[in-house]
Amino acid sequence: MRDFWVAIGLLLVFEGLLFAAFPEHAKRAVANILATPNEALRIVGIVCAIGGVLLIAALRL
Structure with missing residues (x-):
């Protein structure tokens, strides 16, 4: 459960960080x-x- 959090x-x-660094791009992405x-x-x-799920499974092997 710790991994989930x-x-x-x-x-x-x-x-x-993405919204703080690129707010205009974020607004356009939301509009799209x-x-x-x-x-x-x-x-x-x-x-x-x-x-x-596949990435997590591969990393957990």
Whole structure:
């Protein structure tokens, strides 16, 4: 469970740094996400989740 919270913390650090360093790019990215169809977002989300699980599994071996 500790690894989960470490991962969440790292996510917040990286996202926070990106928004702090590049606020205009972040706004454009959010606008692009809002304009993207739900089905495309769903597919990207599933692919990212599977990729993350595979990466974790590979690193844990």
